Amino acid sequence: MNALGGLLSTQLFWLAVTLTVFAGADALSLRSRRHPLCHPVLLATPALIVLIRLSGVTYATYSGATSVLGFLLGPAVVGLAVPIHARLGLIRRLALPLFLALLAGSLTAIVSAVGILWLFGGPPDLLATIAPRATTTPVAMELARQLGGRPSLAAALVLGAGVIGAMVATPLLNALGVRDMRARGFAVGVSAHGFGAARAFQVSETAGAFASLGMALNAVATALIILLFAVLA
Amino acid sequence: MVGAIAQLFVFLLAGEALHRLSGLPVPGAVIGMVLLVIWLASVRGDRARLESVSSWLTAHLSVMFVPAAVGIMEEGGVFARFGTALVVATTVSTLLTIVVTALVMRWALARFAPTEAAE
Numbered sequence: 001m002n003a004l005g006g007l008l009s010t011q012l013f014w015l016a017v018t019l020t021v022f023a024g025a026d027a028l029s030l031r032s033r034r035h036p037l038c039h040p041v042l043l044a045t046p047a048l049i050v051l052i053r054l055s056g057v058t059y060a061t062y063s064g065a066t067s068v069l070g071f072l073l074g075p076a077v078v079g080l081a082v083p084i085h086a087r088l089g090l091i092r093r094l095a096l097p098l099f100l101a102l103l104a105g106s107l108t109a110i111v112s113a114v115g116i117l118w119l120f121g122g123p124p125d126l127l128a129t130i131a132p133r134a135t136t137t138p139v140a141m142e143l144a145r146q147l148g149g150r151p152s153l154a155a156a157l158v159l160g161a162g163v164i165g166a167m168v169a170t171p172l173l174n175a176l177g178v179r180d181m182r183a184r185g186f187a188v189g190v191s192a193h194g195f196g197a198a199r200a201f202q203v204s205e206t207a208g209a210f211a212s213l214g215m216a217l218n219a220v221a222t223a224l225i226i227l228l229f230a231v232l233a
Numbered sequence: 234m235v236g237a238i239a240q241l242f243v244f245l246l247a248g249e250a251l252h253r254l255s256g257l258p259v260p261g262a263v264i265g266m267v268l269l270v271i272w273l274a275s276v277r278g279d280r281a282r283l284e285s286v287s288s289w290l291t292a293h294l295s296v297m298f299v300p301a302a303v304g305i306m307e308e309g310g311v312f313a314r315f316g317t318a319l320v321v322a323t324t325v326s327t328l329l330t331i332v333v334t335a336l337v338m339r340w341a342l343a344r345f346a347p348t349e350a351a352e
Contacts, residue, residue, distance in 0.1 A: 022296045032268070032346035041295050046304045053305070053340060059307050066300040072290065075241040079287025081269035088247060088274060097341035105334030113326035120318030126311070130322055134330055137298045142260035152304025153311060159302065161327045169331055174274045178335045183342060187335035191327050194294065214334070225261040230258050 008055050015179035020045050023054040034202070036195055037151035041159060073138035080136075080216045081102040087213055096218070098186070103131060105214075106221040109134035125149050132222050133157045136193040160191065165192020166199035181206040189214025237282040241290075244269045 005146075025043035048081045052062050076203045078199055091098060122130075128149030132140040137158045144154035169188045185207030188196035190194035193215045201208030248265025273280070312319070 014274050018299055019296070022299060034251055039295070041299055044299055045305065048299070049306045052303070059304060063300055064302065069297045069300050071245060074262045074265075075238070075296070076287075076290035076294055076297060077260075078241045078245045078265040079290045081244075081266045081273060082280070082284055082287040083291075084266075084270050085273040088270075094342070094346055096345045097286045097338055100341045104337040105330050108271035108333040109326055111332040112285055113322050116322035116325055117315075117318055120315065120322070122318055122322075123271060126319070130297050130319070130326075133323060133326060136294070137301075138294070139260060141264060141298070141301055142262065143266055145259070146258045146260065147248035150308065150311070152301055153308050153319075155298055155301045155321050156305045156308070160320070160323050164324055164327045165331060168328060173329055173335055176332060176335060178339055179337055180342060183335045183338035186338050187331045190334045191331050200317055216266075219263055223263050225257055 008057055008117050009061050009065070011065045011068070015050060015063055015068070018044075018066050018069065019046060021051070034198060034199050036163045036199065039163065039195065042163070067121065073141075077138050077219070078138075083212055084216050087209065090209075091213070094182075098213075101183070101186055102190060102214070102217050105187065106134070106218055106225055109191060109218075110222065110225060126153075129154045130157055130204070131226060134191055134193065135219045135222045136215055142224060147226065147230075159195075162192050162195025166195040169196060169199060170203065182210045185210030186214040190218045193218070217229070234282055234286065237286040240283060241269075241286065245270070 006032065018128070022040055022044045025040040025047070029035075029038045029040045048062075049136045052059065081139040112132050113133050114127050117127055117130050125148055128147035129144045131147065131149075132154065133142035135158070137155050140154045140194075145151045165188060169184075169192065173184050178187075181204050184199045184203075185197075188200050188207070189211030192199075195217050197208060197211035200211035222224055244265040245262060246265075247268055248263070249261030251264050251268075252259060252261035
């Protein structure tokens with residue numbers, strides 16, 4: 001057993017465990033027909049936490065061993081340029097409505113999240129963590145880190161926002177009487193990033209396309225708005 | 234294929250360099266993404282490989298942030314103290330953002346793009 005004990009702190013061991021657990025979570029998620037509450041990350045995260053606790057290694061060890069996965073987020077975010085470029089014609093035709101809706105939505109997301117947490121007495125590092133909560137997870141983690149917040153907590157809040165948004169969007173937009181699939185999709189993408197886009201694609205192709213556009217554009221808009229606040233402050 | 238992967242890394246590197254040179258709190262990856270959009274719009278070329286590499290990466294985003302999500306195991310103290318506040322702020326902000334974005338988009342489409350067919 002001692003001969004194998006050292007394996008518990010290797011990259012190989014934790015990558016094998018993480019990928020296997022995630023593959024299992026993904027299979028369950030598929031079985032649930034991609035219900036937002038059965039998102040593979042939501043299933044895999046608690047399972048991995050239990051395994052890490054049982055193994056006795058620290059989170060720092062686990063995080064170091066699996067850092068190659070997080071490293072891939074960088075090129076993946078750059079790759080979002082491809083779907084944006086594919087929709088440049090659409091962006092040009094609807095430039096003004098998209099710009100106004102994006103600006104309103106992005107500002108609402110930042111100000112309402114930070115404002116409510118501030119009313120509850122949240123300290124500055126938590127306000128910095130929740131500010132980018134509407135962006136896609138890798139961007140939110142990076143923005144939170146740069147603002148002096150907590151990247152892991154930012155990831156958890158973004159996932160929470162995604163689950164809520166994906167579950168409530170359809171009844172909420174029906175109650176509002178918004179029937180235009182472009183407006184519905186875009187709103188869900190701006191507020192609930194990848195979860196919203198995945199849900200929107202289940203409703204209609206148009207809603208899905210506008211949701212992924214909303215997600216990608218809001219990553220840029222949130223970064224720029226936070227930058228503007230930082231310059232003004 | 235390697236060329237497309239190299240292209241993503243080069244744009245990420247350029248974004249990271251600009252991020253460091255400017256000191257701006259915009260992630261290098263976001264700057265790299267904007268630079269790549271500009272590049273794709275201004276330089277013609279075959280995009281099939283870049284499309285397949287980037288769509289593979291975006292399709293597997295979820296597994297890439299699992300290690301970060303697991304970091305929540307270190308945040309027990311924050312949840313004990315601010316759990317309710319975090320849940321309320323996230324929930325209200327998510328719903329309010331959907332409502333505001335959808336209503337502004339509907340109004341702006343009717344006002345500025347009435348000739349575009351609604352879908």
